[in-house]
Amino acid sequence: MKQRIECVIVGGPQHGLIIDQLLDSEHPAPLALVTDDGQECIAAALAPAGSAGHRVILMHPWATGRQLTCVLATLQRQIGSVCATLSA
Secondary structure, three states, X not given: OEEEEEXXXXXXXXXXXXXXXXXXXXXXXXXXXXXXOOOEEEEEEEEEOHHHOEEEEXXXXXXXXXXXXXXHHHHHHHHXXXXXXXXX
């Protein structure tokens, strides 16, 4: 069964880009993506995306802690706004 999951890239030329990826549960493979500079970004964390399910955080090998913190803060604000809308 294939499942859509959102991936957020941290670091590199596509920092902050959110993409949809298909995962095949029958033939699982490690989640990774090659960016425009040819570097492989690997799954580093799973972040809740509210009612949308989950987002995988893909880390570029040259990503900084500051870039990761920025992406996590952005995701947290998005989740908070969805929760506030649903409870209103």
